Amino acid sequence: MLTLRDGAQIYWETTGNPAGTPLLWLHGGPGTGLLSGGYKRAPDPKSWLIVGLDQRACGRSRPLANEPGFDLSTLQTPALIADLEELRQHLGIERWLVAGGSWGxxxxxxxxxAHPERVTGFVLTAVTDGSRGYVEWISESVERVFPEAWEAYEAASGRAPGQRLLDAYVERLTDPNPRVRDAAAMAWCTWEDAHMSIPHRVAPDLAxxxxxxxxxxxxxxxxxxxxxxxxxEQGILDNIHRICHLPAVLIHGxxxxxxxxxxxxxxxRQWPGSQLVIVEHEGHGGPDMGAALRQAYTDLLPIVCAS
Structure with a gap:
């Protein structure tokens, strides 16, 4: 565990070659944690020093986001970025390849x-950009694909007329009544399982x-x-110029x-140093995505070693 500047603790682990090329893996969610540790299987353990962490307030990190009195403002993205820098400094790593899936x-x-000088490149799987357009798609517009599941998800939010669905869920998930929180969390996870179910080769089973x-x-x-x-509003796109000189492989189903x-x-299109790999028969994950991920690490290794 690493104790951070505000007293919170994050769980971290390393595997692979201690003298290998540093690689940081960032899990999805936010809030899933590292789960079973499958992220370790794709990189060659003889070539890479693989670093993983349970991001702030989830997994084995403490405190957890649902604990009484937890300050949600500590989960803002700039704070998570600062956590990664503290971990890098703690490990004595000068620069690392940064990889992740979905939210990661x-x-x-x-x-x-924020820290382009600390990054040698990126391997990004199931790419998301944090933009308002992405958020509106995943929380509202995707109703067009899963209308039945979305109706149940919307009904469980208890939102008032004119209230955004996401704001209603934040209210329910911070309600002092544990039964209200549990029902909202179950509805949310059931909805997530639905929209991540295509093409049925990946079963998140969050619920x-x-x-x-x-x-x-x-x-x-x-x-x-x-x-x-x-x-x-534009998420990552607003500052893409700060990293577009770095090599990257973008893998998407x-x-x-x-x-x-x-x-x-x-x-x-806005990242000249990137390679886009579209995996034809996969959705938000799956075995063919894993194969593409392994190939991306292999392809980038000599590039980042030479940088």
Whole structure:
């Protein structure tokens, strides 16, 4: 555990070659934690020093976001970026390749934009950009694809007329009544399972996890989305110029409903140093995405070693 500047603690771990090329993996959510540690399987452990962490207030990090009196403002993206810098300094790493999946791609790019001199490149899977357009798609417009699941999700929010769905969920997920919080978290996770289900090769099963996981996860995601990930209207695109000189591989499933492939294409068009890999038969994850991830690490290794 690393004790941070404000007393919070984050869990971190390393694997691979202690003398290898540093690689930081950022999990999704926000709020999933590292889960089973599958992120370690893709990079060659003989070539890379692989660093993973449970981001602030989730997984094995403490305190958790659903604990009484927790200050949600400490989950704003600039604070998470500062956490990564504290970890880098703690480990004595000068520069590292930054990789991530889903929300982890947004955090990876935001970190790189804040500290481009500390990044050798990016490997980004199931790309998201934190923009208002992305948030509106995933929280409202995707109703057009899953109308039945969305209706249940919307009904469970208890939102008042004119209230944004995300704001209603943040209210319910911070309600003093644990039954209200648990019901909201279950509804949220059931909805997430639905829109991540295509093409049925990946089963997130968020709703089947323990109540504490569901509550921490749902609260962190709802709070982040309700505030456009604290990155402004355009999200990552506003400052893409700060990292577009760095090499990157963007990996995205053609069938990804959770984050349409157009997001990755827009980033690629504005990022001369990037390579876009579209995996035709995958959605928000899957075995073919894993194969593309392994290849990306192999392809970038000589490039980042030479930088």
């Amino acid at each position: 791609t947004t955090l990876a790019m935001a970190y790189g934009q 089947s996890r323990d109540p504490q996981f569901r509550e921490v996860y749902a609260l962190q995601v709802a709070y982040s989305w309700a505030n456009n990930a604290f990155l402004g 053609r069938l990804d409903i959770s984050g349409p492939v157009g997001t990755a294409r827009r980033l690629h």
